[in-house]
Amino acid sequence: MRFHTRKWVKPEDLNANNTLFGGKLLAWIDEECALYSIIQLENKKVVTKYMSEINFMSTAEKGDIIEIGIEVVKFGKSSLTLNCEVRNKMTHETIVTVDNIIMVNLGEDGKSLSHNKTKIEYVKDRLAAQE
Structure with a gap:
């Protein structure tokens, strides 16, 4: 799992x-x-459709730094399924896990739209391909 964002409590x-x-x-x-999905699907019209069971395992206190990790579970026709772990940056103790978060790609009409993606892409690779 890659941890993308840090937050200060x-x-x-x-x-x-x-x-x-x-x-x-x-x-x-x-x-x-949402940010992760927008970047992966190259479309700013992405919405959360579903979040599975949310498992709170520990807590964070004022002054703690937490980090949010996201991993792609699968690419659907118009969706992206992710899982998430939030942990304490200093102790690496898990604070919460969410096994399935489904994000849906939308068209201009607000309806689901096929995204034609099948694997994780990194911005640096996209930029290199454009050169």
Whole structure:
């Protein structure tokens, strides 16, 4: 799994127990999956269709640095299925896992659109191919 993004847990990210609010963490995961999918599918019109069971395993506190890891499970006709792990950057302790997150590629009409992708592509490889 590749860890793409780091977040610093700040006071405004905490719940009543002074630990990272789960809703905030899920928003970060959703945003990261959307960004990852937009880059992979080369289309800014991507939406979250489904998130499987969310397994909170530990917590984060103010001042912790967390990192969000994403891995492609499969490419569908118009979708991309990902899994996600969030961990503490310093201790590598897993905070949460999400086994399946389905992102759907949309056309201008807002309906699902085939993306014709079958494997992970890296921006550096796309840039090299354009030269």
